[in-house]
Amino acid sequence: MNPIFEEIKDAIVDGDEDLAIELAEKVVAEGIDPVQAVQLGFIKGIEEVGAAWTSGEAFLPDVMMAADAMKAGMDVLEEVLAAGEGEGAYEDKGKIVLGTVEGDIHDIGKNIVGALLTSAGFKVYDIGIDQKAEDFVAKADEVGAKIIAASSLLTTTMKSQKVLVEYLDAQSLRDKYKVIIGGGPTSAKWGEDIGADGWAETADEAVELCKKLLG
Amino acid sequence: MLPKFDVLTDEQINKIHKNSLKILQEIGVEFSYDPAIEVFKKHGQRVEGHRVFLDPDFVENMVEKAPAQFTLHARNPEHNLVCGGENIIYMPGYGAPFVYDADGGKRDATMADYDNFVKLAGASKNMHMTGGTVVEPTDVEDEIRHLKMAYSHIINSDKCFMGSSSGYEHARDSIELTAVLHGGLDVIKEKPALICLVNSVTPLKYDDRMLGGLMAYAEAGQPMVIASLVMAGSTGPATLAGAMSLQNAEVLAGITLTQCINSGTPVVYGCTSAVTDMSTGSLSIGNPENALFVSASAQFARFYGVPCRGGGGLTDAKTVDAQAGYESMMTLFAASTTGVNFVMHTAGILQYYMAMSYEKFMVDDEIAGMVLRYLKGFDTESDEKMAYDVIETVGPGGHFLTQKHTRKNFKTEFFRPALSDRQSFDGWSKDSLDTNQRAKLKWQEVLANYTPPELDPAVKEKVEAFIEKRSKELLK
Incomplete structure (x- = not known):
């Protein structure tokens, strides 16, 4: 096995974004098999962090920095992976568009959900804060996401989650996407009331929810 | 009153103060609201886009204009409150969208819950005012929620209360309604009668909604709590000194803006900073770090010569259990013995501000009574x-x-307990009720026996006419 795979794995476990990019660039430059780099390097690293998280040994900074490093490295490899280079193929577990709804600029909870989804093997497209329904849908359409995840921290902005579901209805796109919601003041009941496909209270539960919805 | 103890040395205060001023000058604060940006420009501060860089001397001069204490007027003058100095003001929790029931159930808070908590605060001798947004009544339309909430405070008690800060228009409504209650805008400008909560969005931001509220209250000369909630480890540094510097910078920026708009506007230095639970990312408030932030904030407020808001019966527990009790006692005791003047969230809060609980309210009311007794100290006069x-x-x-x-x-x-059980084992074991069960019986009894103080029918009519008129306009 090429020793660079072990180095990539360690860079992910250490949450070293710069090193992850550097090693990914080396993979491209030296014509190393990118699929193997993903599977034996990036995925191995994030799995190790994920396992430590589950057992309570790793904490949020560990997981979030590992997810950032993974995303940065994978972005470098994106082109060669898309070109079908390497043995076999790499596929993510599903694409998810994630953002904070219109009128709300809180993003910590959303970022945690994004990191945990990434560490569970999903490809997350984080569109940021204060996002309109049409922005969620446009991104989901662009990347071929199956799940749209909308966060809200304020009782005054929760209704934007409802607007998102209504927008999908109005565009006759409701069946194309699963909509999941979360955030402090939201609840399972609110999710049901607005016709969302799922609600999760914590980031861990959001991961389980996505596995279920895409399973 | 007992002397208040310090948790920071003068040198530490100075170090953090300087750190905060450097943050304000070199990193700056983002104010999303254009009218606020105009105010800072008019006062000669450097502005780039929506980011404002504040000159240290300017900040110090502006903060100095805020009064050391002020009187908040109630419709019954017996309940007028002095905020500042040696005084301490207790009130119910603020802003929780859920109610957790004694049996462990969770539900959306309603307007009926709102009225109940206002009545419980009205009935309590330990709650000095009835607070504000005692729950989020999610069964009332957003557009008119602020009017219904204000009405509940006006009609169910004659103590002071808090108004909406949710955007300029809602803030203005709350102020005008209070003016109707007290006999005119000029009356309350002279004798402030409404206070609101303005929160920054940490790190280093203020949003449109809150800034609109801030400007409405400042223009009307009504007091405000300017508060910051740093979640150390996520929205702020994981070190207490770093998080405190960040909080302090945000609060100073907000206070500076209030004084630019209306010099001498009463403000309260607010702190709700606490830590992030690093396993879940959630806020955690029932802890020693929170107690330290609050105590340090009381000291900073003394340093700047303004009253302080912080603390409360704060817990991360989901039910009224031992954790709820010990965490709440720590946070209320720390706030009260280190000089906090205005204690939002004194009673009712469970799970880091997410829920109110009737049983928790009664437990906290008991804790509040114990702490108030403690604060009276020894009488050696005669x-x-x-x-x-x-x-x-x-x-x-x-x-x-x-x-x-x-x-x-x-x-x-002697402090006389209303809830604690001091019986013998045999006495207690007749019913074997734990605190949660006793608290449930207690709040039901208090509510059943409470008669709200009468409101002058002529004033009541005017208040109701105002609400009806505005509701029609807002629901159009």
Whole structure:
């Protein structure tokens, strides 16, 4: 096995974004098999962090920095992976568009959900804060996401989650996407009331929810 | 009143103060609201887009204009409150969208819950005011929620209350409604009667909604709590000194803006900073770090010469259990003994501000009574209190139970529990009720026996007419 795979794995476990990019660039430059780099390097690293998280040994900074490093490295490899280079193929577990709804600029909870989804093997497209329904849908359409995840921290902005579901209805796109919601003041009941496909209270539960919805 | 103790040395205060000023000058604060940006420009501060870089001397000069204390006026003058100095003001929790029931159930808070919590605060001798947004009544439309909430405070109690800060328009409504209650905008400008909560969005931002509220209150000369909630480890540094510097910078920026708009506007230095639970990312408030942030904030408020808001019966527990009790006692005790003046969230909060609980309200009310007694300290003013004569009368080996001195003094010297069980085991075991169960019986009894103080029918009519008119306009 090429020793660079072990180095990539360690860079992910250490949450070293710069090193992850550097090693990914080396993979491209030296014509190393990118699929193997993903599977034996990036995925191995994030799995190790994920396992430590589950057992309570790793904490949020560990997981979030590992997810950032993974995303940065994978972005470098994106082109060669898309070109079908390497043995076999790499596929993510599903694409998810994630953002904070219109009128709300809180993003910590959303970022945690994004990191945990990434560490569970999903490809997350984080569109940021204060996002309109049409922005969620446009991104989901662009990347071929199956799940749209909308966060809200304020009782005054929760209704934007409802607007998102209504927008999908109005565009006759409701069946194309699963909509999941979360955030402090939201609840399972609110999710049901607005016709969302799922609600999760914590980031861990959001991961389980996505596995279920895409399973 | 007991002397307040410090948690920071003068040198530490100075170091953090300087750090905050450097943050304001070199990193700056983002104000999303254009009218606020105009104010800073007019006062010669450097502005780039929506980011404002504040000159340290300017900040110090502006903060100096805020009064050290002010009186908040109630419709019953007996309930007027002085905010600042040695005074402490307790009130119910603020802003929780859920109610957790005694049996462990969770539900959306309603307007009926709102009225109930206002009544419980009205009935309590330990709650000095009825607070604001005692729950989020999610069964009332957003557009008119602020009016319904204000009405509940006006009609169910004659104590002071808080108004909406949710955007300029809602803030303005709350102020005008309070003016109707007190006899005009010029009356309340002279005698402030409404206070609101303005929160930054950490790190280093203020949003449109809150800035609109801030400007409305400042223009009307009504007091505001300017507060920051740093979640150390996620929205702020994981070090207490770093998080405190960040909080302090945000609060100073907000206070500066209020004084630019209306010099001398009463403000309260607000702190709700706490830590992030690093396993879940959630806020955690029932902890020693929170107590330290709050105590340090009280000290900073003294340093800047303004009143302080912080603390409360704060817990991360989901039900009224031992955790709820010990965490709440720590956070209320720390706030109260280190000089906080305005204690939002004194009673009712469960799970880091997410829920209100009737049972928790009664537990916190009991804690509040205990802490208030503690704060009174020792009375050594008179010979009567020193009790030499009665000690002489009883002499060696006697007892004091049948002394007039005892009968006269124990009622004022001793805290009398309303909820705690002090019976023998046999006495207690007749019903074997735990605190949660006793609290449930207690709040039901208090509500059943509460009669709201009457409101002058002519004033009531005007208040209702205002609400009806605005509701029609807002729901159009």
